[in-house]
Amino acid sequence: MLKWMRVKNLALVAFGEMEFGSSFNVVTGETGAGKSVIMSAVGLLLGARADKTFIRIGEERCEVSGEFFPDSAALEALKDILEEGCISLSEDGSLLVRRIITPSSSRNIINDSPVSLQTLRKIGSLLVDSHSAHESRYLFDPAVQKNMVDRFGHHEEELAAVRSLWDELAAIRRAKEAFAATLPSAEEHFRLKRDAEEISNAAVRSGEDEELEEKHLLASNAKSIIETALYCADSLSECDDSIADRIGQIRRTLSDLEKFDPVHGAKFLSAIEEISALVNDLSSDLSAHADNVEMDEGEFRAMEERLGVLQTMKRRYGPTLEDVLAHYQAISEKIDAYENAEEKRQKFLQKEKETEHLLMEKCAVLTEARKKAASGIADAVTAELKKLGFLRSAFAVELAAASPSADGADKVEFLFSANPGVPPMPLRDVASSGETSRVMLAVKTVLADADNIPILIFDEIDANIGGETAICVGRQIGSLAKKKQILCISHLPQVASFAGTHFMVTKQTDGEKTISNVTKLEGKARNQEIARMLGGGKEALTHASAMLDMNKE
Numbered sequence: 001m002l003k004w005m006r007v008k009n010l011a012l013v014a015f016g017e018m019e020f021g022s023s024f025n026v027v028t029g030e031t032g033a034g035k036s037v038i039m040s041a042v043g044l045l046l047g048a049r050a051d052k053t054f055i056r057i058g059e060e061r062c063e064v065s066g067e068f069f070p071d072s073a074a075l076e077a078l079k080d081i082l083e084e085g086c087i088s089l090s091e092d093g094s095l096l097v098r099r100i101i102t103p104s105s106s107r108n109i110i111n112d113s114p115v116s117l118q119t120l121r122k123i124g125s126l127l128v129d130s131h132s133a134h135e136s137r138y139l140f141d142p143a144v145q146k147n148m149v150d151r152f153g154h155h156e157e158e159l160a161a162v163r164s165l166w167d168e169l170a171a172i173r174r175a176k177e178a179f180a181a182t183l184p185s186a187e188e189h190f191r192l193k194r195d196a197e198e199i200s201n202a203a204v205r206s207g208e209d210e211e212l213e214e215k216h217l218l219a220s221n222a223k224s225i226i227e228t229a230l231y232c233a234d235s236l237s238e239c240d241d242s243i244a245d246r247i248g249q250i251r252r253t254l255s256d257l258e259k260f261d262p263v264h265g266a267k268f269l270s271a272i273e274e275i276s277a278l279v280n281d282l283s284s285d286l287s288a289h290a291d292n293v294e295m296d297e298g299e300f301r302a303m304e305e306r307l308g309v310l311q312t313m314k315r316r317y318g319p320t321l322e323d324v325l326a327h328y329q330a331i332s333e334k335i336d337a338y339e340n341a342e343e344k345r346q347k348f349l350q351k352e353k354e355t356e357h358l359l360m361e362k363c364a365v366l367t368e369a370r371k372k373a374a375s376g377i378a379d380a381v382t383a384e385l386k387k388l389g390f391l392r393s394a395f396a397v398e399l400a401a402a403s404p405s406a407d408g409a410d411k412v413e414f415l416f417s418a419n420p421g422v423p424p425m426p427l428r429d430v431a432s433s434g435e436t437s438r439v440m441l442a443v444k445t446v447l448a449d450a451d452n453i454p455i456l457i458f459d460e461i462d463a464n465i466g467g468e469t470a471i472c473v474g475r476q477i478g479s480l481a482k483k484k485q486i487l488c489i490s491h492l493p494q495v496a497s498f499a500g501t502h503f504m505v506t507k508q509t510d511g512e513k514t515i516s517n518v519t520k521l522e523g524k525a526r527n528q529e530i531a532r533m534l535g536g537g538k539e540a541l542t543h544a545s546a547m548l549d550m551n552k553e
Contacts, residue, residue, distance in 0.1 A: 001020065001022050001068070001071075001250040001454060001455065001485040001486065002020050002042075002045075002066055002067070002068055002070050002127075002128075002218060002455055002487070003020060003067045003094070003207050004017065004018060004067055005017075005020070005021065005041060005042065005045065005064070005065070005066040005067070005070055006063075006064070006065045007017050007037070007038075007062075007063075007064050007501045007518075008062060008063045008064075009055060009056040009059040009062040009063070009309070010037060010040065010041055010044075010054055010055075010062045010063075010064060011037045011040065011056060011063065011238070011241070011516075012034045012037055012052060012074040012507065012514055012515060012516035013034060013037050013041075013056070013057070013255050013516045013517075014056060014515050015307060016038075016406045016501055016517065016518035017518070017519055018038075019305030019461070019520070020217060020487065020501060021485075021500045022475060022485055023478075023481035023482065023485065023486065023500045024478050024481035024486045024488070024490045024498060024499045024500045025127075025485070025486060025487050025488065025499060025500075025501040025503070026489075026490050026495065026496045026498075026499035026501070026503070027487070027488070027489045027490070027503045027504075028490060028491070028496050028502070028504055028505070028529060028533060029504050029505035029506060029507075030490075030506070030507070032507065033505045033509055033516060034516030035505045036459075037505075037516060038489065038503075038505065038518065039457070039489060040054070041064045041129075042066075042457060042487065043130075044063060044099045044101075045065075045066045045097045045099065046121065046125075046127070046128055047108075047117055047118075047122075047124045047128075048118070048239035049092045049117070049119030049322060050099065050341075050358045051105050051106075052101070052102070052103040052442075054101055055102075055103065057100060058108060058513075060102065060103075060319030061100060061101060061103075062096070062100075062170055063098065063099065063100050063101070063104040065096065065097065065098040065099070066096075066097050067094050067095070067096050067097075068095045068127055068489075069092075069093060069094050069095075069098065070095065070127060070425070070454065071452075071454055073150075073452035074127060074452055074453075074454050075089075075093075075452075076308050076452075077121075077126045078123060078126055078127075081119065081122050081123055081126075082123075085113065085115050085116075085119045086113060087110050087111060087113050087119075088111060088113070089111065089410065089416065089502065090111055092236065093121045093549070094109055094111075095111060095123070096110065096111050096112075096324040097108075097109070097110050097120070108120050110123070125501065126452075127453065127454060127455055128445070128453065128456070128457060129252045129447075129451075129453045129455070129456050129457070130341065130456070130457035130458075130459065131391075131440055131444065131456075131457070131458055131459070131461060133399075135480055138236075138425065139414070139439065139443070140427060140428035140436075141435060142411055142412055142413060143407075143415050144412065145397075145412045146410065146411075146412040147376070147406065148368075148411055148443060148447060149370055149373050149374055149377060149412055150370070150396060151371070151447055151450055151451050152376065152377045152380075152446065152447060153369055153370065153372065153376070153377075153450075155366060155369050155370070155373070155374025158362070158365055158366040158369050158408075159366065159407065159408070160364055161362045161366075161409070162359065162362045162366055162406065162408050163366070163406045163407075164380065165355060165358055166359060166404070166405065166406040167331075167406075168355055169352065169355045169356060169359055169385045169436050172351050172352050172355055173352065175348070176349075176352065177347040179337065179344060179345075180345075181470075182310040182334070182337075183337055183338060183341055184334050184335075184337070184338050188334075189334075189339075190333050190336065192331045192334055192338075192371075193335060195316075195317070195327075195331055196328060196331050196332055196335060199317075199324060199327070199328045200318065200328070201307055202310075202312075202313050202323050204313055204321055204325060204328075205321075206308065206321055206322055206325060207309075207321070208310065208321060208490045209307070209310045209314070209321055212303060212306060212307050212309065212310070214298075215303060216303050216304065216307060223291050224292045225289075225395075226293050227291070229286040229289050229293075230286070230288050230291040231285070231288065232283075232292045233282075233284075233286035233290070233341045234282035234285045235281060235288045236279050236280075237280060237283040237285070238283070239278065242464065243275065243279055243327045244280065245285070245333050247272060247275060247276045247279060248276075250272055250275065251269065251273070253271050254268050254272060255269065257415060260501075263518070266398050271367070273292070278358035281457065295301070301518070305441070311433065337340055339454065356404075356469070358405065358429070359404055360409070360433060363404055363408050363409040363410075364409075366408040366409075367399065367408065367409065367410050370399055370408070370410055371399060372414070374398075374399055375397075376398035376444060377443075377516065378395055378396050378397045379399055380393070381395045381442045381443055381446050382395045382438070382447040383398060383448060384438065384441075384442035384445050384476070385438065385442045386537070387475070387476055388438045388441065388442060388469070388472045388476055389438070389468065389469045389472045389474060390435075390438065392419070392420040393414070393415070393416070393417060393418050394414040394415075394416070394417040394423075394424045395416050395420075395424065395439070396414075396416075396424045397412060397413070397414060397415070397443075398412070398413045398414075399411070399489045400413070407484060413426055413427075414426070414427040414439075415427065416430055416439060417430065418430070418433070418435055427439065428475065431460075434463070434469070436438055437461045437462060437473075438465070438467065438469070438473060440461060441458070441461060441477065443482075444456060444458075445476060445479075445480050446479070448483050448484050449479055449483065450478060453484075454484060454485060455485045455487065456485070456486050457486075457487045457488070457489070458477065458481065458486065458487070458488040458489070459488075459489045460489050460490065461473075461488070462474075462490050462491045463491070464493070464495075464497050465492070466492065467494075469552075470492045470494035470495055471472065471494045472546050472550070473492075473494075473495055474494050474495035474496070474497065475490075475498060475551075477495065477498060478498035478499075478551070481500070484522070491533070492533070493533035493534050493547065494547070495531055496529075496530060497544075497547040497548050497550075497551045498551045501520070502520070502521040502526050502529070503518055503520055504518070504519050504521050504524075504525075504529050505517070505518055505519075506519065525543050526548065527541065527544050527548060528541070528544075530547060530548060531543070531544040
């Protein structure tokens with residue numbers, strides 16, 4: 001339920017606070033007093049778009065806040081959205097929603113966590129179902145009617161199966177279209193074959209250019225490498241006064257030191273022995289390296305020719321050999337697509353046909369479920385309409401075949417007749433605004449048992465009715481409020497008298513500023529408001545008192 005709502009600087013409301021009851025809450029007031037502002041405030045809590053025109057004139061910002069207490073079923077439905085938005089419930093299990101609107105921005109906060117408008121709307125759609133008199137055409141929309149049948153029948157599983165296959169079919173069709181769009185022409189196929197043959201003949205290998213460039217650098221400087229290596233090896237151990245000779249002299253001198261300083265002498269001799277071994281090893285390695293460097297002119301020319309081929313490949317299809325190989329892979333796939341186009345087209349067609357068949361099977365399952373639900377909702381709505389004064393009306397739900405879509409292969413139409421002997425016709429063609437409101441109330445009452453949305457809002461759903469019919473509507477909303485929390489804006493005393501919690505909106509002006517106030521009515525004050533709605537006067541007060549006594553919960 002929505003426990004309370006606070007409004008500050010929203011349109012005509014400077015400040016207002018409403019603590020709602022758990023069942024039937026009604027808002028009344030003179031025309032133009034600002035009742036619509038209350039509905040705008042609730043809409044903001046549910047994710048309605050806001051702009052600077054919402055801000056009360058002369059103020060810098062407006063704020064709307066409210067605290068929702070979802071029941072267990074609503075919490076289960078909200079679980080994924082809350083986790084995705086990193087929103088934690090408060091200790092008492094509530095969701096505190098705040099909207100702060102300035103001329104340049106709008107902030108949305110749930111339990112101290114900033115959220116997007118889209119997240120707020122998702123949460124709102126699972127907490128509140130609203131309807132207003134000026135949106136009566138909403139009930140005429142076949143898509144809405146279909147959704148109502150599915151909600152009544154709990155067709156989530158059947159719809160999920162259909163939508164999954166519809167998405168799969170759409171993906172196959174996109175892939176088929178993409179294949180056709182990227183298929184090369186005969187001229188392009190010829191060019192691709194020529195390029196592929198050139199790359200294939202070049203037998204390009206990843207990293208080959210780097211290996212060859214390293215060998216080429218070595219081969220092109222072979223003479224200098226040999227001379228340098230031999231000179232260094234000779235200086236280390238072969239020539240007169242080589243480093244090896246000098247180390248030998250040092251070793252002999254250290255042997256004399258060892259006689260006088262055994263501890264340090266032994267340590268120094270061990271170190272010089274290691275140095276001598278390293279010098280000899282280095283000299284041997286340099287000599288061996290000089291022997292291994294070859295200067296085969298034929299091999300050198302072949303290496304340069306291969307580097308030229310690789311440079312050509314990189315220039316045409318590169319800039320790197322990896323790019324050349326990737327290009328070869330890509331054009332090979334295009335060549336394969338061209339040369340096997342008919343086979344691939346047939347595979348697409350076969351997969352598309354198989355998926356279409358599966359889709360139609362799942363659509364048929366959904367259709368059967370809808371037929372059963374249509375019969376049930378028609379009977380239930382007819383029963384509710386009798387309670388609303390349509391004692392001999394007829395309501396039916398007609399299903400007709402339609403092109404397959406993500407929502408199945410059915411067209412749903414609500415049929416209605418208010419008079420006996422008149423066959424039911426599409427609701428949009430025969431229902432007056434007052435009749436539509438009552439049909440909507442009947443449908444909402446039936447759906448109240450079918451879904452988990454805990455709060456219903458009726459914004460002047462009782463427009464264009466009166467008398468005994470108004471009493472029926474009030475009684476029915478009161479009955480519905482035993483299962484759902486109801487927020488209702490009404491101009492009818494017959495409806496307002498059934499409410500458990502009553503708010504009145506009034507407007508005051510001092511000639512310069514206009515302010516709307518919201519007051520919770522109890523006792524004598526409520527009696528006076530019902531009397532005002534009845535037309536005022538002593539008789540109205542008596543009538544109001546009797547009406548409230550009769551309709552007490």
